[in-house]
Amino acid sequence: MYVVVSPAGPDGYALSFLDDSGEEEQQGELVATDELGEAVEAIELESPRWVWHDTAATYSQILEAGVRVERCHDLRLTIALLRLSSLTSGTGLAMSPPGPWDTAITSPKPSVAGNRSGNELSFDDDKPEGFGTGRDSSGEDDAGSDNAEGNASGVAQPTIDEFRLQLETVRAATEPNRLRLLIAAESAGALIAAEMTHAGLPWREDVHDALLTELLGPRVAPGLRPARLEQLATIIQHELGSPGLNTDSPAEVLKALRAAGLSAETTRSWELQALDHPVIEPLLEYKKLSRLLSANGWSWMESWVTDGRFSPEYVPGGVVSGRWATRGGGALQLPKQVRRAVTADEGWKLVVADAAQLEPRILAGVSGDLIMARAGQGADLYAGIVASGAVESRAQAKVAMLGAMYGATTGESGRLLPRLAAAFPAALTFVEDAARAGERGEVVTSRLGRSSPRPGEDWWEAQAAAREGAGSERERQRARQQARDWGRFTRNFVVQASAADWALCWMADLRRRLCALGTAALGTAALGTADLGTAALETAALGTAALGTAALATAHGPGRAAEPFGTVPHLVFFLHDEVIVHAPESLAEAVADALRSASASATKLLFGEFPLTVPLDVSIVDSYADAA
DNA sequence: ACGATTCGCGCG
């Protein structure tokens, strides 16, 4: 069953019920915004798939009411996939001009730092053109239920139509099941993103403050330099013999370095490291600490940490490869320096898991390179590559693999590539083909059907001009450069995007297992971990395990603030190939098992019987800094 | 004075 959620009037939603083929099976109903969570909770007992324009906008409100849902279909994320996918190229949907469904719903009030509540929406103000049915559904609904139901169907029609179009487009696709899995995974990712933003990453401000004080000196007002930075600045000025030097200005620092007889082209740290001069050490320390202060100092904490939680906004589908982006607080770049502050609540643990060498393993999978897959049977793929005889050291194996996936041409990496190609011809041919396709301006596609964008107008014009021999030699050279650049992008895309496919499946499967764990833990009997297996997962396209509504209901008793997680272990952080689960201590070991089972499930979903393994590094810790 | 771009560095 599908339940389509559409905006209706200034302060409400229409819920429409569709059967599995998309036919309307019963009259819809209208609910006010502040009743949405309650209505969803009741319907969720039937395990529907929720269909809505934008998960981030709608699901956050449901979470505010303390309610979670098991699965959804995000119309905006799906249309983005279907527009670009090579599996649906040429379809009406792919060729249609951009419309309202392509646009995210933005909340009227820009989200205030750390404000994890009150994210109300006004569809009247914000809905893009094209939604209107010309009918006013607000107002005298009391007149009779017939009237209300009629309006519910009317306002819901554009949403229902778009959903049916997307279903039909998938049905007609080259490989519908592959796309269905991708869409289910992408939508599950959107649910997870909203839940992680809602939950936040447990953050100890006192630990963070102590750490800053130790490294920088006591806290000072914004704009002022803490003691340690002041001290280092003075030393630098002295060593360079320029008392007025502004150590924060790269241009001034560079000038001063050259005046002191040092041959630097830039002030980048790695370049400075090569220089031999007494100023280098204090200068490097200054840059490091200055970075810490500006990126993750006290004002960062003030802006982004509230009530012991760091709550960045995750942006699923924010990168064309399917990786997520984030907004706010630089969540993609939490320095190792400050991870000490990420600390489990009392009685809870952080279960930190990292998919070891994910991208090269995924390359083995997408290219069907059995030799490389075999090299990855152990815990360390790079050690396996050394054992295969392709290169001498682990360091070489790593730099060569990265070079293969990124398109290195020079340096040690470039030199090692022929040896890698000889040892693993299937894998290297695969990325090489992807690069050649990109150089021709063609589209490449991930394991589950996410395709790369085509290069822009400028790119094509430059190529055309160069082909016709027009323009200067310089312009032709530039065109070749652009072609190679795009080739490196598509070369990497097939790996990065397939790894993102895997990570989404991993998390979606993990989420179901975590919910099952929470339910089992609250039951009277020890039910153990629910292992639903791959077959069940495939038929369900990511999501049939009950979310444990009973557990959730128990978790927020009457009179308490609604809390959608209660004692259920839940994801609190995700970074490409790494997750953090916040779990009650008693469940931590079971969560670690769930993480590994989910890895196996995801690998099987993507690669079937191909003998690929994605081992995890799992740590059960109190602080993120203690993770392996 | 202010928006756009670049630099430099953090993460995978």
Place this chain on the structure above:
DNA sequence: AAAGCGCGCGAATCGT
């Protein structure tokens, strides 16, 4: 050792 992919962010710098 410092290239080859993908990001976000703050400060400095550039352009108008």
